[in-house]
Amino acid sequence: MKLLYLAFLFSFSTLYSQDLHHQALSSQGASKELSNGVYVSQTIGQQSVIGNYTREGKTYGQGYQQSVxxxxxxxxxxxxxxxxxxxxxxxxxxxxxxxxxxxxxxxxxxxxxxxxxxxxxxxxxxxxxxxxxxxxxxxxxxxxxxxxxxxxxxxxxxxxx
CATH class of the missing domain: 2.60.40.3080 (Immunoglobulin-like)
Incomplete structure (x- = not known):
């Protein structure tokens, strides 16, 4: 009976789930140029379909900061x-x-x-x-x-x- 209930629950759970696809949340943040010349642009609350990655000791983030x-x-x-x-x-x-x-x-x-x-x-x-x-x-x-x-x-x- 529990197995039947779980199967029923999982089969209909996707019908009422929320799908966030290329939607933007409100965001806030700041940008700053560091003393070594590196420019940092940060935001809080933005979704990113690309995400962040690290290569050769540097972390890169890509998202929706280019709204203009x-x-x-x-x-x-x-x-x-x-x-x-x-x-x-x-x-x-x-x-x-x-x-x-x-x-x-x-x-x-x-x-x-x-x-x-x-x-x-x-x-x-x-x-x-x-x-x-x-x-x-x-x-x-x-x-x-x-x-x-x-x-x-x-x-x-x-x-x-």
Missing amino acids: WSKYIQSTINNPITTVVYPNPFVSSINFQFSQSIKERIKMELFDVRGRLIFQTEQFPTVNLLSVALPNLASSNYLVKLTASNYTYYTQILKQE
């Missing part, structure tokens, strides 16, 4: 030129595939999580494809801004080792 980026990324929804970014996450180079031909130089600006411009280049796309090599970039989240005379596009990319 979403307004830039959302601004490109009605862009007449569709852009596909791959692979994302990437290891050494990233590709931007355009739905229409862009026959001029495209300026790429890359910003870190603090909003600092850390890399920029201007290149002509080849057959609707812009490939940018970023092998020396640290593993982290970045905001990309692509611009040409009649084209502006923002996206978030993730560099991994």
Whole structure:
């Protein structure tokens, strides 16, 4: 009888369970630059689907601290030129595939999580494809801004080792 009760309990327990998927809780925290130049950004109460990991004695945390980026990324929804970014996450180079031909130089600006411009280049796309090599970039989240005379596009990319 106990076995039947446990089977009944477990079979219906998922019907009423709460599912938290990409939801944000309210958070608070602070950011500080240490005397050795390391920048620490901390929050309390944020969920993270990526989590934290330690490598070579350094701990890295990734989550939803880039909420300001979403307004830039959302601004490109009605862009007449569709852009596909791959692979994302990437290891050494990233590709931007355009739905229409862009026959001029495209300026790429890359910003870190603090909003600092850390890399920029201007290149002509080849057959609707812009490939940018970023092998020396640290593993982290970045905001990309692509611009040409009649084209502006923002996206978030993730560099991994």
